[in-house]
Amino acid sequence: MTAASPPEVLRAPLVVEFPFTRSLGPVQSAFLTGLREGVVLGVQASDGRVVVPPVEYDPVTSEEIRDLVEVATTGTVTTWAWNDRPRPNQPLDTPFAWALVRLDGADTALLHALDAPGPDAVRTGMRVRIRWAAERTGAITDIACFEPCDATTAPQSLPAPHDGIFREAVTGIVAEARLDYVYSPGRAQTGYINALSERRTVGERCPSCHKVYVPPRGACPTCGVATTDRVEVGPAGTVTTFCIVNIKAANLDIEVPYVYAHIALDGAGLALHGRIGGIPYDQVRMGLRVEPVWTEGGRYPDHYRPTGEPDAEYDAYKELI
Amino acid sequence: MTGPRTTGYARDVAVVAFAQSDHLRRTDELSEVEMVMPVLHEVLAATGLKAGEIGFTCSGSSDYLAGRAFSFTMTLDGVGAWPPISESHVEMDGAWALYEAWVKIQTGDADTALVYAYGKSSPGSVRDVLTRQLDPYYLAPLWPDSVALAALQAQALIDAGETDEPGLAAIAARSRADAGANPHAQLRGAVPHGDYQVRPLRTGDCPPVGDGVAAVVLAAGDLARQLCRRPAWITGIDHRIEAHGLGLRDLTDSPSTRTAAEHAGLFDAPVDTAELHAPFSSQEVVLRTALRLGDGVTINPSGGALAANPMMAAGLIRIGEAAARIHRGASDRAVAHATSGPCLQQNLVAVLEGDRA
Numbered sequence: 001m002t003a004a005s006p007p008e009v010l011r012a013p014l015v016v017e018f019p020f021t022r023s024l025g026p027v028q029s030a031f032l033t034g035l036r037e038g039v040v041l042g043v044q045a046s047d048g049r050v051v052v053p054p055v056e057y058d059p060v061t062s063e064e065i066r067d068l069v070e071v072a073t074t075g076t077v078t079t080w081a082w083n084d085r086p087r088p089n090q091p092l093d094t095p096f097a098w099a100l101v102r103l104d105g106a107d108t109a110l111l112h113a114l115d116a117p118g119p120d121a122v123r124t125g126m127r128v129r130i131r132w133a134a135e136r137t138g139a140i141t142d143i144a145c146f147e148p149c150d151a152t153t154a155p156q157s158l159p160a161p162h163d164g165i166f167r168e169a170v171t172g173i174v175a176e177a178r179l180d181y182v183y184s185p186g187r188a189q190t191g192y193i194n195a196l197s198e199r200r201t202v203g204e205r206c207p208s209c210h211k212v213y214v215p216p217r218g219a220c221p222t223c224g225v226a227t228t229d230r231v232e233v234g235p236a237g238t239v240t241t242f243c244i245v246n247i248k249a250a251n252l253d254i255e256v257p258y259v260y261a262h263i264a265l266d267g268a269g270l271a272l273h274g275r276i277g278g279i280p281y282d283q284v285r286m287g288l289r290v291e292p293v294w295t296e297g298g299r300y301p302d303h304y305r306p307t308g309e310p311d312a313e314y315d316a317y318k319e320l321i
Numbered sequence: 322m323t324g325p326r327t328t329g330y331a332r333d334v335a336v337v338a339f340a341q342s343d344h345l346r347r348t349d350e351l352s353e354v355e356m357v358m359p360v361l362h363e364v365l366a367a368t369g370l371k372a373g374e375i376g377f378t379c380s381g382s383s384d385y386l387a388g389r390a391f392s393f394t395m396t397l398d399g400v401g402a403w404p405p406i407s408e409s410h411v412e413m414d415g416a417w418a419l420y421e422a423w424v425k426i427q428t429g430d431a432d433t434a435l436v437y438a439y440g441k442s443s444p445g446s447v448r449d450v451l452t453r454q455l456d457p458y459y460l461a462p463l464w465p466d467s468v469a470l471a472a473l474q475a476q477a478l479i480d481a482g483e484t485d486e487p488g489l490a491a492i493a494a495r496s497r498a499d500a501g502a503n504p505h506a507q508l509r510g511a512v513p514h515g516d517y518q519v520r521p522l523r524t525g526d527c528p529p530v531g532d533g534v535a536a537v538v539l540a541a542g543d544l545a546r547q548l549c550r551r552p553a554w555i556t557g558i559d560h561r562i563e564a565h566g567l568g569l570r571d572l573t574d575s576p577s578t579r580t581a582a583e584h585a586g587l588f589d590a591p592v593d594t595a596e597l598h599a600p601f602s603s604q605e606v607v608l609r610t611a612l613r614l615g616d617g618v619t620i621n622p623s624g625g626a627l628a629a630n631p632m633m634a635a636g637l638i639r640i641g642e643a644a645a646r647i648h649r650g651a652s653d654r655a656v657a658h659a660t661s662g663p664c665l666q667q668n669l670v671a672v673l674e675g676d677r678a
């Protein structure tokens with residue numbers, strides 16, 4: 001038993017990407033399809049206000065609303081903020097203003113980017129118009145941005161009722177996102193990972209109930225206290241329970257059927273899991289004594305194989321099942 | 322000694338203990354449970370309760386900060402979750418976890434509750450991460466970051482004549498100066514106001530990004546008196562939400578905060594202290610008006626979120642800081658506010674009172 005060594009921080013890039021596929025209701029479908037066609041639609045709320053971008057439920061009464069109207073592609077800035085350093089994925093990669101724009105004919109404002117030479121060229125109340133994206137697919141990004149505009153007066157004919165019907169309506173969007181993180185596993189798991197690189201398995205003992213956790217997460221879930229004493233366990237262990245896998249996993253180069261087992265390493269207070277190899281799948285049994293098999297350059301045991309020892313007595317591992 | 326002001330609730334519930342970590346820019350050497358556990362031990366030690374004696378446990382956090390699904394389950398090891406306990410989680414600020422715990426106690430299902438919240442923002446870029454909480458159809462594809470959205474609100478306030486840039490700088494300076502007395506704060510003392518981040522907001526108008534933890538213990542009735550010399554009774558608590566479309570809202574006002582405050586009974590009597598969850602200096606201007614706070618009210622004596630803003634814990638810390646002032650006799654009636662979402666979209670208001678001698 002040794003005291004935990006000072007933290008030696010491990011770090012690794014962690015990328016989370018999620019392309020959510022989202023379906024659109026009738027109102028959002030009409031709005032986004034309209035953008036593709038160069039038409040901006042709003043929806044009329046129960047109090048007569050024209051809401052752009054449109055919502056499906058009245059923000060005051062919560063009633064479903066469907067009455068679509070067309071509004072102008074020109075509008076007025078209601079508030080703005082100058083963004084000197086655009087961040088990845090934002091609409092423009094040169095400095096721009098974020099702006100809430102009330103399109104002519106609308107009573108609410110839409111958030112987008114405003115392309116202007118500098119903050120001195122932007123003010124609340126200024127007139128702007130939509131700059132359409134070169135390629136439009138039916139998404140909010142079909143509006144490339146807003147740009148300053150000379151027209152001082154709003155068109156008189158808007159808002160105008162619109163049936164919201166377009167050829168080949170957009171019915172869904174794919175919301176792509178990628179977030180980049182740097183993952184650090186913390187003190188206890190760092191110790192575990194570092195030991196694995198020396199082909200050793202370490203756990204941590206609870207100072208209160210003396211159970212040894214492998215892999216250690218730094219706390220005893222029974223006592224709610226930090227596990228601080230590092231303990232080497234194994235290398236051999238006992239199969240406490242197992243299952244036979246008959247479905248080949250994608251990207252996994254293991255022939256089926258194979259056995260996946262819970263293995264209580266000698267000295268550990270709970271079982272970890274691993275694949276059993278070196279024995280026909282139908283001969284694996286509870287109590288089988290196994291040891292880890294490391295492959296060249298492997299950073300954790302590839303699988304466990306029988307040690308050839310007699311099986312462990314049930315009483316010796318029944319608490320660990 | 323008299324009890325708390327009549328609440329109309331089924332049970333009198335108080336905050337009886339509060340603890341928080343030091344809030345730091347990074348905590349790479351600590352996993353979530355390693356970060357949370359010392360604070361849980363500290364808050365339980367303050368009451369003399371053991372983990373297994375707590376009736377209900379509720380936590381607040383967000384997987385998006387760490388970038389890992391179900392990251393909150395890791396911290397359950399730190400509360401002693403075996404044998405099974407009565408437990409819940411909210412994927413938002415711990416102030417809402419406290420609300421759930423308070424409801425649980427009101428039902429009579431529990432007499433005590435442990436509420437904790439944590440945020441580890443350091444693994445990712447929190448400005449970008451927070452864009453993922455926005456409307457996925459109209460906003461998220463544009464990636465408007467949290468500072469940009471707050472800056473739109475700040476400009477709206479300036480246009481409306483509610484404040485100006487020197488006014489915002491003064492709020493920032495007062496907050497960091499007050500944080501000088503808060504050993505847990507991340508930014509303390511004289512901090513340069515700095516350059517524009519997203520104009521009109523400068524670095525000093527924005528909260529620090531950091532990692533941190535907070536925890537409180539709630540208890541009902543006479544048990545609260547046994548656990549705490551001067552319990553901070555929750556005489557009112559309520560939370561409200563506004564339409565998610567930013568362009569639907571008047572960004573210079575916070576009707577949801579005002580409605581929550583009315584329902585929490587804030588306006589029934591004066592308060593001496595306000596702990597406001599205003600991550601941006603401009604948001605304090607909005608909240609001060611919505612909560613009708615006069616010059617006699619001490620605002621954010623802890624330094625507030627401008628001094629330490631661990632995501633998902635900063636709102637719970639406001640309740641904890643307000644309660645701690647009542648515990649030590651520095652306040653008799655305090656209001657605590659927590660927010661979530663862009664530009665004060667969701668707001669929770671709690672009124673806390675100490676027994677009068």
Ligand SMILES: [Zn+2]
Binds near residue numbers: 207211
């Ligand atoms: Zn233990």
